[in-house]
Amino acid sequence: MTTNTETADPAEARPRRSWRDRSELGICVLLLVLGVLVLIDAIRIPTDFTQRGPVGPKAVPIVVGVLLLVIAVLLARDVLRGGRGESETGEDVDLAAPTDWRTVLLLSAAFLANAVLIGVLGFPISAAVLFWGAAYALGSRAYVRDPLIAAALSIATYLLFDGLLGVPLPGGPLMGVL
Amino acid sequence: MDSLTQLIDGFGTALTPTNLLLAAIGVLLGTFIGVLPGIGPAMAVALLLPVTYGLEPIAAMIMFAGIYYGGMFGGSTTSILLNTPGESSSVVTAIEGNQMAKRGRGSQALAAAAIGHFVGAMIGTTALVLLAPVVAGLAVDLGAPDYFAVMILAFVAVTSVLGRSRVRGFASLLIGLTIGLVGLDEMTGQSRLTFGSLQLADGIDVVIVAVGLFAVGESLWVASRLRHQPGEPIPVGRPWLGSEDLRRTWKPWLRGPLIGFPFGAIPAGGAEIPTFLSYATEKRLSRHRDEFGSGAIEGVAGPESTASASASGTLVTMLTLGLPTTATAAVMLAAFQQYGIQPGPLLFERESALVWGLIASLFVGTVLLLVLNLPMAPVWSKLLRIPRPYLYAGILFFASVGAYAVSGQVVDLLVLFVIGLLGFAMRRYGLPVLPAVLGVILGPAAEQQMRRALQLSDGSLSGLVNTAFSVTVYLVVAVVLLWPLLRRFLPRRRAAEPAGA
Secondary structure: OOOOOOOOOOOOOOOOOOOOOOOOHHHHHHHHHHHHHHHHHHHHOOOOOOOOOOOOOOHHHHHHHHHHHHHHHHHHHHHHOOOOOOOOOOOOEOOOOOOOHHHHHHHHHHHHHHHHHHHHHOHHHHHHHHHHHHHHHOOOOOOOHHHHHHHHHHHHHHHHHHHHOOOOOOOHHHHHHO | OHHHHHHHHHHHHHOOHHHHHHHHHHHHHHHHHHHOOOOOHHHHHHHHHHHHOOOOHHHHHHHHHHHHHHHHHHHHHHHHHHOOOOOHHHHHHHHHHHHHHHOOOHHHHHHHHHHHHHHHHHHHHHHHHHHHHHHHHHHOOOOHHHHHHHHHHHHHHHHHOOOOOHHHHHHHHHHHHHHHHOEEOOOOOOEEOOOOOHHHHOOOOHHHHHHHHHHHHHHHHHHHOEOOOOOOOOOOOOOOOOHHHHHHHHHHHHHHHHHHHHHHHOOOOOOHHHHHHHHHHHHHHOOOHHHOOOOOOHHHHHHHHHHHHHHHHHHHHHHHHOOOOOHHHHHHHHHHHHOOOOOOOOHHHHOHHHHHHHHHHHHHHHHHHHHHHHHHHHHHHHHOOOOHHHHHHHHHHHHHHHHHHHHOOHHHHHHHHHHHHHHHHHHHOOOOOHHHHHHHHHHHHHHHHHHHHHHHOOOOHHHHOOOHHHHHHHHHHHHHHHHHHHHHHOOOOOOOOHHHO
């Protein structure tokens, strides 16, 4: 429908000149870095052997890399002219609120804890840590109910997937004992 | 009628007690996950993928069909009772549906949506039965240049037609294409963007990308801006329709598929445009035009039936050409690939038992959906009160299960997290997620087709445009790309903004 507007709703794009407003340029940097990375990697691919057909494995990465650079510049131009990407709305999203980095960091920690622990302690424990940690990060403070739900959920999931559905998950020492 | 006998065989597969049970579980799980606020059908399907990993392909596909329709229906329940649609296809439903619920007609709104889904899916799936073999028959003659052209069209359409900003759409697409490059080049076996890592040599699994962008990205994004007083869902009783309501809804139900199915079937689809069109049509045709904006039942019945039929239309292109045009279809294609099944024109020949079993279970799933969900609607609506910390903790929990189950490697969890951060940034800065998912799925396929075409023409670029079909498609691509320019030369139409109500 709105195919011609490079900018978001103009009412929203009222320029308040500050870096916070321009943080979208970070996306341009990301695209730029990706583009350079793809190009460097593409140039390094040796093509003197195993080449089949006129187009080797380099061509597409080079096109993608160049396009990444072009889009990075176009997006930067759009942002500097006052264009803003519209943040996604949702049931539980309060766009008026400032970004709550503490919650995001705690949530990330809970997620990464699972990745670290799953090999050592097994799925039932590490996933319970993930659930409890994530619930805590998001503001739940029921110190009895939360861990109970977490434990029940992860043990039930383990039994369901590993036992019934035939999807192996690491049991870890806990399941070795039970 | 060859396809009729095959369809009957398909019903034979779908109606065995085990498969019927799987379909019912799929419908219930799909609705359960889809009703949860913040979870759209695409995320529901992505999160439930691991449930089917241990099953036979046919059983998995049957369960999937249930999950698919259940997830869609669940989404419309959320948008009616909470007024905050999770997916573009239910944006329109929320307009009238929530007004109805506020005026104490939530039961009727839910019934109009449920039956609308049923009618749309029935007609849409019937059209799929009739159309898909024909399209597959035609598509057998398509060559590499044709496929490449259609994929380019899908890329351009999904970035230009949907969403508000083209630059951001293309940025998202390119991110997806870059992720798709990671791994060994399929033709020569040389590694690209693997940075010497053995794990990356296999490429990044599409399921991990989808779960990361949809589930982890969404959780992080919501966490960063969590609304501390969640919206209050409107309590609702058992859905039913009086005779007056039936008189008002049966025509919108039947009109919906006429609009929805064709839009779903063209590779520029999505349910956004057809549902808005349906809304505008019903508004124009209704004898209760004054009620629009304050809870007109036609405004729920029409768009819901349209959305459902459009989903069936999407399956035509997905099954016969291997082209997904919605996020949900993209995740379904990923599911097919998990089983080593490559949708395309040959699918109907090689895997005919599977395809017809799937199509039959679409019918079965639709019936189950109606039978199970009308009585269970009050139960589902209670799910809307789930404490948000548990909801998003649960999403992350199952996202990890899904990513880990792909191959049982911790590195997949880390990749999932990085892609989740990407999804977070994309949501924050208004980069649409769908082009990225499409880029990951179709990028490698498009590259193969292009290189094959150029191989045949010995490197001459004319090899990409040596068929009438591909030239036509490129003309369409050019029109879509140049539309903003072309429009300046066209006489200005009256601004027809259907949502202006």
